[in-house]
Amino acid sequence: MAKIIVITSGKGGVGKTTTSAAISTGLAKRGYKTVVIDFDVGLRNLDLIMGCERRVVYDFVNVIKEEANLNQALIKDKRVDNLYILPASQTRDKDALDLDGVKRVIDDLAKDFAYIICDSPAGIEKGAMMAMYFADEAIVVTNPEVSSVRDSDRVLGILASKTQRAEQNQEPVKESLLLTRYSPERVEKGEMLSVDDVKEILAIPLLGVIPESQSVLNASNSGQPVILDEDSDAGQAYEDAVARLLGDDVPHRFLEIEKKGFFGRLFGG
Amino acid sequence: MILKSKKVVEVSRAFEFKGRMLTLTVLNILEEDLVELDQQLGEKIAQAPEFFRNSPIVIDATDFDDIGLRKVADIIRKHMMVPVGIIGGNPKQEESAAEIGLGVFPKIKAVETKSVDKKTAEEKPEEPAKHESKPAEQEQIVPNAQISKSPTMLIKQPVRSGQQIYARGCDLVIMSSVGAGAEVLADGHIHIYGSLRGRALAGVQGDSEARIFCHNLDAELISIAGQYKMSEDIPAEVKKDFVQIYLDDDQMKIKKV
Numbered sequence: 001m002a003k004i005i006v007i008t009s010g011k012g013g014v015g016k017t018t019t020s021a022a023i024s025t026g027l028a029k030r031g032y033k034t035v036v037i038d039f040d041v042g043l044r045n046l047d048l049i050m051g052c053e054r055r056v057v058y059d060f061v062n063v064i065k066e067e068a069n070l071n072q073a074l075i076k077d078k079r080v081d082n083l084y085i086l087p088a089s090q091t092r093d094k095d096a097l098d099l100d101g102v103k104r105v106i107d108d109l110a111k112d113f114a115y116i117i118c119d120s121p122a123g124i125e126k127g128a129m130m131a132m133y134f135a136d137e138a139i140v141v142t143n144p145e146v147s148s149v150r151d152s153d154r155v156l157g158i159l160a161s162k163t164q165r166a167e168q169n170q171e172p173v174k175e176s177l178l179l180t181r182y183s184p185e186r187v188e189k190g191e192m193l194s195v196d197d198v199k200e201i202l203a204i205p206l207l208g209v210i211p212e213s214q215s216v217l218n219a220s221n222s223g224q225p226v227i228l229d230e231d232s233d234a235g236q237a238y239e240d241a242v243a244r245l246l247g248d249d250v251p252h253r254f255l256e257i258e259k260k261g262f263f264g265r266l267f268g269g
Numbered sequence: 270m271i272l273k274s275k276k277v278v279e280v281s282r283a284f285e286f287k288g289r290m291l292t293l294t295v296l297n298i299l300e301e302d303l304v305e306l307d308q309q310l311g312e313k314i315a316q317a318p319e320f321f322r323n324s325p326i327v328i329d330a331t332d333f334d335d336i337g338l339r340k341v342a343d344i345i346r347k348h349m350m351v352p353v354g355i356i357g358g359n360p361k362q363e364e365s366a367a368e369i370g371l372g373v374f375p376k377i378k379a380v381e382t383k384s385v386d387k388k389t390a391e392e393k394p395e396e397p398a399k400h401e402s403k404p405a406e407q408e409q410i411v412p413n414a415q416i417s418k419s420p421t422m423l424i425k426q427p428v429r430s431g432q433q434i435y436a437r438g439c440d441l442v443i444m445s446s447v448g449a450g451a452e453v454l455a456d457g458h459i460h461i462y463g464s465l466r467g468r469a470l471a472g473v474q475g476d477s478e479a480r481i482f483c484h485n486l487d488a489e490l491i492s493i494a495g496q497y498k499m500s501e502d503i504p505a506e507v508k509k510d511f512v513q514i515y516l517d518d519d520q521m522k523i524k525k526v
Contacts, residue, residue: 151430153451154450156429202427203446203463
């Protein structure tokens with residue numbers, strides 16, 4: 001049985017697509033046949049982050065509208081075996097998605113793949129609803145600031161009521177928190193919510209904390225999922241998150257300021 | 270969602286009745302002058318035509334008896350809204366409501382959200398200048414009639430931003446937190462065993478004995494029997510504390526537990 005994971009957040013610009021690229025690449029690297037679907041119809045980005053923007057011929061909407069078959073639309077990643085991308089359409093809008101069509105595509109993919117990663121658009125409108133509707137698990141990407149946390153809280157409420165699992169009274173969607181753009185220095189200065197603050201407000205298990213890092217920007221610009229940058233802190237943090245997603249118990253890293261001085265040790269706790 | 274009743278699996282049913290709590294716009298007619306009503310309603314709606322278009326309207330018949338219900342309903346329809354029922358009418362008005370296909374809502378005491386001081390709210394000044402401000406008022410209407418004593422409603426999950434929970438005719442116990450932008454209401458007491466960051470309204474049908482108990486008060490709004498305090502009115506010394514909130518002689522008190 002394929003596992004369907006939605007990467008969602010409510011708020012835009014928090015790192016959903018970066019996370020989708022990293023998590024799907026991480027799963028594929030570990031040998032799981034993985035496909036990542038871009039649900040952001042009209043604002044296609046995943047192909048850029050995955051570095052396959054020049055290879056898009058057919059897209060998700062073409063498959064839904066039966067203008068192309070899945071094999072024509074799926075793009076095989078050149079770096080990692082077992083990894084496929086289903087890009088969004090750039091010329092359509094979210095209304096091109098419909099539940100029956102999405103279900104058909106996901107059912108088809110489920111025959112062949114171990115993991116289906118759904119990269120949700122921002123917001124709580126149609127595109128986001130479609131991305132989360134069939135999910136077994138949800139990774140809620142949150143920045144450590146109040147508006148992102150509130151939007152995540154809203155999305156968690158929707159996951160608990162508007163998904164297929166909720167509507168059919170099945171076991172609820174398994175939710176986990178991925179805190180991105182985390183800067184221990186700014187937390188210390190009181191400019192950012194701490195991991196504990198966010199965990200307390202959202203009350204869901206923590207999948208990982210991704211530090212604010214130049215490597216994420218570099219990775220996006222070069223079309224290389226950051227998890228492939230094995231020397232970077234963000235890449236390692238995503239690697240840990242993938243391990244936890246697969247059930248390993250890995251300690252959290254990058255939560256403290258590096259090279260703490262004497263005063264830091266004294267007051268930093 | 271949370272209010273959903275348990276599903277019976279064996280027999281497939283063609284329908285089910287559900288009690289849903291909805292926010293409806295109530296048209297409160299202050300002056301028995303149909304021409305003025307028509308004109309002022311038109312002006313109000315012109316400010317936000319999309320907001321009012323096709324919205325269901327409940328006519329509050331408490332303050333008028335002479336003008337015809339049918340004419341009021343016609344004026345509402347003329348402005349592209351849909352009259353769905355009346356509230357607070359006398360038996361004769363309820364009868365004529367039935368004749369013209371309007372429902373009759375049971376009389377309930379509405380949640381007072383406009384004024385802290387009840388006295389000033391009740392002493393409505395007579396001059397018509399006041400009337401243009403709001404021909405429509407949002408009220409909580411509960412179109413369901415099982416008032417019988419229910420057991421306490423127990424919510425085990427966090428109440429998330431955007432969610433609303435109403436414990437009708439009973440107390441409400443929330444074992445987790447109420448998020449910012451969430452709203453919990455009860456006819457009786459409200460107990461929150463986590464943080465209250467959203468809104469909590471106890472005694473919404475007017476029970477001034479109702480109380481709110483909460484382990485970490487960080488609320489946007491607290492209200493008991495219509496009296497309310499916004500976040501900025503809550504003294505700093507009781508914030509983030511385990512408190513109870515109650516009415517003492519119509520004054521809202523927040524005490525550490």
